[in-house]
Amino acid sequence: MDQNSQRSVADKPSNTVKEISIHELRKRIQNGERLFLLDIREKREIDTGYIKGAIFLELEKIREGVEEKIKEKDVPVVIYCGFGIKSLDAGRILKEMGYKDVYSLREGFEGWRAHGYEIESDSRLSSEELIRYSRHILLKEIGLEGQLKLLNSRVLIVGCGGLGSPSALYLAAAGIGTIGLIDNDCVDISNLQRQIIHRTEDVGKPKVESAKRTIEMLNPKVNVVTYNERLTKDNVLSIFREYDLVIDGSDNFPTKFLVNDACFFTGIPDVFGGVFQFEGQLSVFYPRGGGPCLRCLFPLCPPRNVVPSCSEVGILGVVPGLIGIFQALEAIKLLLGIGETLLGKFFTLDALTMNVSTYKAQRNPACPLCGKNPEIREIIEESPQVCEINER
Template structure:
């Protein structure tokens, strides 16, 4: 395959690459002809995208429909103070073009869903998963499997992170070999609930960028079947072996999944539960307007509440709900909200189990309220 030549400006920019055995001019030309789809421009996506752009990957696709929040700035280094309230994609594109104006950046202002996943991935060589929820991770894995493209996986939690490459077409396992089924709603806390040290996604996201560049260049060893676990407190990297599961529903010997559109990838990202009642933020606004005494409980954390709160709401963080159950009326409607709807859905499930049948989830949480 003939790769595009380097311009004079590119030779100056990538001079330190050109002198590396295994990269050199041919490798840099490979990078120029390569493309990566980045799912998310948050904690993991920020460092990964920055280093891919700086390295000269010719085309980078960004998928994100979120807006910059002040709580993002502690770890999402693509974004800054002046971008608060604005689309993350706008911030990311501006920053990456400042890093490297010689590459192409595609901005996809939408969620990565079963409806658009195949079309979004098709023009790119590989995918980097920078998301923080299980349904999208299943989707990234599944669509990559069917298109025979590598999925560079990363995850973070407080002081620990993980990174690997899922690529059954190259002889390794897939994400479903490691996690066969979707965890129950609330089985794993969100970043807002559990917290994460801001430096950690910088480390894991950089490792994802490294694995992507190795794949694009065809150098080094691809960590197929090897999950690298980083413990920041112990300053340790520990490899775990991941074996291909012959019973895997996707890449096993007798697969039962034949499309990336399936129950796991269709599951709600916010973990809202259709078995429980819910209302929209528009309906919430009407209720608060017609009845100021409407019971509205905010199950976010105090720092989130201090940043923005719906007037008339009562703060009871999800972790304190069981101990403060006597503060929740047992009769009548009790509306519950959080940031996006996931924690509040779990709170509603708990309250109904306690006999508070009027508990109702506010879909989309305060983010939807603020956008409205």
């Protein structure tokens, strides 16, 4: 741009801000042209990366702060935001303030990134991770720190069935660093109607292997630890001690009570899920966090035949899908400490009517596990002969 055209802009101030394409900007940077690059995005957006050499000043602070940062008003200023909209507003402000050669970057930073142009980052995430998790990082409730928390979290999923499948997939997609999977069963063709982590070609293979492979295809960075064994009173504590939280995706009451008791003894949250035909239940059992445990509500494991199993009465496949996703959601909120969880509440869903209810679930001082005078002082195993219900 020659001196004359710059003068003509200054002589006839106009509200229109010139736009520059991302390709043109890159060419000018590569040619070493002198210009100021002004990034007006918020910090959580900058955390996902920025263009090298940028000066940072949020849109709201431009009027008070820009003259401090850019003293020479004759040098071209290229302003960018996320998509090239807010930068037009910022451009108008700069022109009002007497900056002579102001551009707004068309398509903004996201356009620059989409074209694969060089991005700088100060973060502890790789550039691939910054893109993969950018929609989390943009949320003020999560941000870069929250994503790092998820990447350092360890979640155990008990059961790779109807509840565990969607839970595992969403937790893997969310970037949970370590996901443990415990299940001693093999994939049966009747499972595929709802256990979406497995494929037809997996029939006959161990569920933990099939689930691990699907997770690794979705997010190869997740560390998947498999336990191709039954959860028992002998292995439960040593396994649970390795994790921050447990998703109970089991399909029988003895295991649900075992998970509850082991979570109590290791002091970690139990994200409980249950399904029956068209109904789903959900809660968070975590006495250390102030909520009840399963035994506060149901002191004893129900005897066999009181509650029929899915294989006897059927289950709509979508129902464990919904509840499993809710379990993943509760897990993420608990790990990040955001929002309100179902701690102290019991949630039910009727998929046929879409009626949902949330009941208060309080700690029971007479609870045999977490009450004042507990009878259960160590892990016990409810006899499967007495009360197992099994959908398989």
